[in-house]
Amino acid sequence: MGIDTVKMEDVAKKYVVMSGKGGVGKSTVAVNIATSLAMQGKKVGLLDVDIHGPSIPTMLGLSGEKLMSDGDRIQPRVVPGIENLQVVSIGFMLEKEDSPVIWRGPMKNGVIRQFLEEVQWGSLDFLIVDCPPGTGDEPLSVIQLLGDADGAIIVTTPQEVSRVDVSKSVNFCNQLKLPVTGIIENMSGFVCPHCATVTDVFGSGGGKKIADTYNIPLMGTIPIDPAIGESGDSGTPYVSRFADSPVSKIFETITRSLL
Numbered sequence: 001m002g003i004d005t006v007k008m009e010d011v012a013k014k015y016v017v018m019s020g021k022g023g024v025g026k027s028t029v030a031v032n033i034a035t036s037l038a039m040q041g042k043k044v045g046l047l048d049v050d051i052h053g054p055s056i057p058t059m060l061g062l063s064g065e066k067l068m069s070d071g072d073r074i075q076p077r078v079v080p081g082i083e084n085l086q087v088v089s090i091g092f093m094l095e096k097e098d099s100p101v102i103w104r105g106p107m108k109n110g111v112i113r114q115f116l117e118e119v120q121w122g123s124l125d126f127l128i129v130d131c132p133p134g135t136g137d138e139p140l141s142v143i144q145l146l147g148d149a150d151g152a153i154i155v156t157t158p159q160e161v162s163r164v165d166v167s168k169s170v171n172f173c174n175q176l177k178l179p180v181t182g183i184i185e186n187m188s189g190f191v192c193p194h195c196a197t198v199t200d201v202f203g204s205g206g207g208k209k210i211a212d213t214y215n216i217p218l219m220g221t222i223p224i225d226p227a228i229g230e231s232g233d234s235g236t237p238y239v240s241r242f243a244d245s246p247v248s249k250i251f252e253t254i255t256r257s258l259l
């Protein structure tokens with residue numbers, strides 16, 4: 001049986017940020033892509049439907065905040081200091097930040113549908129969706145409900161195991177007829193803050209290999225940088241805090257390919 005897709009008016013482009021597994025920096029990448037687009041003057045919505053790890057409120061300085069409604073539709077939150085960027089997160093619905101989500105399948109689908117359907121974004125140039133990791137029911141619902149997303153951005157790390165995971169994500173997108181916009185290799189080498197030497201902690205070139213294998217673009221490689229982790233914890237996105245850094249330029253190049 002087919003699934004009814006949701007109708008989203010006035011959203012020019014929709015991209016889903018995916019990963020084969022958790023902890024590879026999917027949310028970090030989603031936040032920094034969304035922020036970078038907003039800093040380039042685009043109107044951006046960031047939708048965090050990562051049910052079990054909604055870290056985006058913390059990353060945007062909105063932890064503990066709740067969603068408002070006008071009685072009819074959900075009102076997104078404007079990100080402090082970044083006026084073109086609005087956000088809706090499952091995290092805004094949890095009683096406490098550390099409450100586990102224990103919804104069963106149909107309830108999860110209901111929440112995902114509500115988040116896709118009932119948010120009053122206004123007109124957007126971009127909607128960036130932070131999808132749950134993996135290739136299970138939850139990302140399946142997100143992609144099927146969206147119906148016409150413009151593409152998937154797959155985040156991976158250089159380890160062999162995540163190359164296997166990313167292959168699954170690529171096949172998953174192919175089966176769902178969702179174009180893969182490209183791959184981002186995160187945590188690709190560690191830049192020593194003292195001597196700037198790059199150490200390939202997890203090996204190198206995994207993203208390039210997989211991009212070549214599947215004939216899809218490698219959109220960028222992002223090193224491990226303690227400032228990226230600290231920015232996430234402090235609630236100010238890395239690309240707005242360190243706008244002129246080389247890594248922010250990588251994010252700018254990535255977003256330019258979406259424009």
Ligand code: ADP
Binds near residue numbers: 021055187226
């Ligand atoms: P996911 O969404 O895939 O579960 P997160 O974006 O939450 O992963 O990232 C996991 C952790 O790794 C976070 O603490 C984040 O700040 C950190 N992190 C992600 N990417 C980098 C990076 N390039 N350099 C340093 N820390 C990073």
